[in-house]
Amino acid sequence: PTAPGWTVKVPTIGLTGLTVDFQDRSIRPVPTFTLAPLDISVGRFQWPFGPPLDIQVKSGMDKTARLSAQAQVTVPDRTLKGHVELSGFELPALQPYIARYMSLTLLTGRLGAKADVERDAKGRITVSADTDVARLRTVDNELRTDFIKWDRLTVSGIHYRSEPAALSIRTIRAQAPYARVIIDPNRQLNITSAMRPAGSAPTPPVPPPPPAPKVTKASTTTRTAELAPAAHASSMPLSIGKVEIRQGSANY
Numbered sequence: 001p002t003a004p005g006w007t008v009k010v011p012t013i014g015l016t017g018l019t020v021d022f023q024d025r026s027i028r029p030v031p032t033f034t035l036a037p038l039d040i041s042v043g044r045f046q047w048p049f050g051p052p053l054d055i056q057v058k059s060g061m062d063k064t065a066r067l068s069a070q071a072q073v074t075v076p077d078r079t080l081k082g083h084v085e086l087s088g089f090e091l092p093a094l095q096p097y098i099a100r101y102m103s104l105t106l107l108t109g110r111l112g113a114k115a116d117v118e119r120d121a122k123g124r125i126t127v128s129a130d131t132d133v134a135r136l137r138t139v140d141n142e143l144r145t146d147f148i149k150w151d152r153l154t155v156s157g158i159h160y161r162s163e164p165a166a167l168s169i170r171t172i173r174a175q176a177p178y179a180r181v182i183i184d185p186n187r188q189l190n191i192t193s194a195m196r197p198a199g200s201a202p203t204p205p206v207p208p209p210p211p212a213p214k215v216t217k218a219s220t221t222t223r224t225a226e227l228a229p230a231a232h233a234s235s236m237p238l239s240i241g242k243v244e245i246r247q248g249s250a251n252y
Helices: 091-101 190-194
Strands: 008-023 032-047 053-061 065-074 079-090 104-119 125-140 146-162 165-175 178-180 238-246 249-251
Touching: 053 079, 079 091, 091 104
Parallel strands: 165 238, 178 249
Antiparallel strands: 008 032, 032 053, 053 065, 065 079, 079 104, 104 125, 125 146, 146 165, 146 178
16 A cells, blocks of 8 residues: 655744845945844644645834734635734835935834735735824925925725726825925926936926918818727726815915
């Protein structure tokens, strides 16, 4: 008779007190993120794979943030059901990425988020999340003045599904938002300038409108033009239930 195959069962596999440094050297200055102390545990490990793995991750991040995640992962059909929480993440750590695409500096801002994530055997993904950004302040690099800031921005009831693709948001609340809007001599908004990376060519001034053509009488001529049908635009539906702005201000 054929001997039975090997079976391996481990109730818990754990790693504790790790320190992991991430560096993205494709960008200058090089952003660095540190996870410490990092604890990882995997429960109900079995070979051949059987019941879902119970995976838990807890870590500090860049001294101020906390990251935690729990997930049940079924390896054969690659399904996942998990929960992720991030608190106290200082957004200025992302300034090297912002400078690559925009002419503004992120001085302060702290991010918190909670999300439930699911993936079924067919690869369909659903995400339900809430997020909060506190004390955000940005500065226009050209004018060196406040650009966009707020005391708190809360986005609640975020729901995303991948198939069919759709995104909905229950509520957006902004506490004491502020924006500085300037129109320069070329009739360009400072928002447009800030959305360009530093060193990029400025938008050329808008030319004056051409003079009105002279109207002369002529024999009547009928011409028919065929317009091409509009291209089909596949877009993801987006719905927002409510937007609340409290104590907002703008400087024009």
